[in-house]
Amino acid sequence: MYSLERNIPRCRIYWLDGKKFKTNLFVLLFDLPLRRETATKTALLAEVLREGCKPYPDARTLAVAAEEMYGALWDISIVKKGDRQLLLFSLEAAKAVDVEDAMGFLKAISSEPLIENEAFPQEVVTRRKEILARRLAALKDDKREYARRRCLExxxxxxxxxxxxxxxxxxxxxxxxxxLYNHYRQIIESGTVKVFFCGDEREKRKLTLFRKIFDGGEPLSNMRDAEILPKHEPVFVKEQANMEQARLVLAFDTKAEWGKRSYATMLVLNQLFGGDPDSLLFQNLRERDGLCYDIKSYTYPLTGLLFVQTGIKVQDAKKSAVGILKALEELGENAVEPKKLQQAKTALLRQCNTIADQPWSMVDFSVEQVLMExxxxxxxxxxxxxxxxxxxVCRMANRSKLRTIYLLSGQEVAKNEAK
Structure with missing residues (x-):
């Protein structure tokens, strides 16, 4: 990854070598602090901006413009990374598309919105509110994802x-x-901007156009302190939903720090703990004890948080939680066999190697690095x-502290259990 602008205070441009790909990928993002009072406004803003912009004032003209760029794919989306809310404008286009045309499209959808009397058209806002409300309601339908989100909260x-x-x-x-328009103006006039271009090196200098669009603003801050979680005893949260299977999620704080050796150690620990079918949790709780339908551990980006989620019968919740804790204790007491350690590292390195094979994976990885400096x-x-x-690995397993146990159980099963 190469930064084109090392001294620009607000807009930073990064080039990723994409000469082996058939497409160019452009990602323009606003790096915003995640705050309760602005989170919904930013999410709704992404919806409203999808409706069109001055050069392309409706869905039809947007579709025509994308089709004229040989079927380019574009999107405006919201992504959460650690304690940041990212407002993303993306465009993936064939290399036959002129880079300046692609940038013009990206400029239009990000900085030339449709407005009436210093406001977004109310009918557009109302329509997109309804769409966002349905999307938020649908988040509860995927119980695995819902349990993951609730445990993180x-x-x-x-x-x-x-x-x-x-x-x-x-x-x-x-x-x-x-x-909503006032919120947009605040973002567009002072928000930190990062532009990622995965394409040919000879085209990268053209990206400096975005300097002129997003000039001024506050200087970029230095590396942020790692997110510090309040100290408290482990908490147990139980909720009910209309489902047959229960979802159990345990959250651990490993104290790992991004960019440090400890972060790599956490990734290896996760791989050994429950990262694949050869892991301790899968072999012990699922294969040996038959306590769960599925089980997997995972890390949360840019933090030292390690999670375990499993699908179980609600009556097996306590046994499963104890089994998970015992597995972590086992990793802390006994040094991992050299062969298993190497297998875990090889699997992780194989995953890393696939990053360089996909433009989106390259950009996503680079975004995380840039966010944490x-x-x-x-x-x-x-x-x-x-x-x-x-x-x-042993030391990290020992210092990993249980913070939360979250159980999402079926209502009918829960009633029967109470009788």
Missing amino acids: EVGKDTPLEISADGYAEDLDQIDGKE GERGLDPFMHRIENVTAEE
């Missing part, structure tokens, strides 16, 4: 981690076209993984 209580980047349905009624490029990241030792 509980473990991140009183920090930005608990805030949903997708917004809140109860906030929508309070937002009108004028208020961490090491540049994939090679240093992989080098840290290669050097993780069995002793480091």
